Amino acid sequence: MQTNPLRIGTRGSALALAQAHETRERLMVAHGLGEDAFEIVVIKTSGDKIQDRPLSEVGGKGLFTKEIEEALLDGRIDIAVHSSKDMPTVLPDGLALTAFLPREDVRDAFLSPKAKTLTELPHGAVVGSSSLRRQAMIKRLRPDLEVVMYRGNLQTRLRKLAEGEVDATLLAAAGLRRLGLENEITSLLGTDEFLPAVGQGAICIESREKDEATLAMLAAIHDQETQYRLDAERAFLAVLDGSCRTPIGGLASIADGVMNFKGVVLKPDGSEMHEATNEGNVSDAVEIGHTAGEALKAKMGPGFLADH
Secondary structure (H helix, E strand, C coil): CCCCCEEEEECCCHHHHHHHHHHHHHHHHHHCCCHHHEEEEECCCHHHHCCCCCHHHCCHHHHHCHHHHHHHHCCCCCEEEEEHHHCCCCCCCCEEEEEECCCCCCCEEEECCCCCCHHHCCCCCEEECCCHHHHHHHHHHCCCCEEECCCCCHHHHHHHHHCCCCCEEEEEHHHHHHCCCHHHCCEEECCCCCCCCCCCCCEEEEEECCCHHHHHHHHCCCCHHHHHHHHHHHHHHHHHCCCCCCCEEEEEEEECCEEEEEEEEECCCCCCEEEEEEEEEHHHHHHHHHHHHHHHHHHHCCCCHHHC
C-alpha cells in the first residue's frame, strides 16, 4: 500500500500542468485514490528559460527534459510527465519511458484571422513558428510566405497572434484541445501533406527502470497502441537524429494489427524533401521505424544532413 504521495514532475506551462493533471486523474481513477495521494512538482527547465533564440542552436530537445530527469535520478520525483515530441531518443541510464496515455489528435492546427487555410494566406504573409519541421514544410508549400521565429508558451503565441505580430501560426491540435482552446483553431492540416512531429499528440511518462512499485501503478493507465506507434516513430528518429537542426516528421498508424509508417526529412528552406514508408505487424514496430529511417538516409545521400 502506497503511504507517501507519488511525486509527479512536470514543467510549469499551462499545457504541461494539464498533462500532469490528466495523468494524476487517470491514476486516481485506476487505483481509487484521492488527490492527496499525489504531489505535482513543477521544475523549470533550460528550455523554459531560453526564449531569445531557437532551441536547435543551444541543444535541442533535451533542454525540456534535463532538469526533470535529474530530479528523477536523485529521487526528488517519482515520475515525469512529458510531451512525447520533446523527448530525446537516448535517455539517461536508469530511466525509461514506462507508460503512454492514449494519443490525442496528431495533426497541426492552422490559426489565423487573415485566412481559413495555409494555402489561402495572402502573398508575403508572415507566419510564426519555432518548429524547424513546420518552418520547412510551410516554405515548401508556400515559398512566398515570410516565416519567422516564434517562441513562447502556447498562451504567449496566441496573444502575439491576436496582437498582429504575425498573420498566422501553426500549433499542435492536441495541445489546444487539452487546454480547451479548440475554438482557436481555424483549420486542421492533413497528415498527407503536413506530417506531424514524431510523438506529436502523445503524453509519455518517464520513471526509474527499477522502481517496481511505481511501474505497477503506471501499468494500469498505459495505452499499448500508443506505445507501438511511438516505438516505431522514435526508432525512425533515432536513425536520423544526427542533427537537432534537421526538420523531420514521422507518423505510425495501426489498423487491424497492421502498422503503416511514413517519415519525411526536409532541408530547412523546404527546397528538398525525401520520404519513406514501411508497414508490418505491430509487434515489429521498432524494426518498422528503423528500416524506414535507414531507407530515408539512403535516399538523402551523404551530404544532406551535413548541409545544415
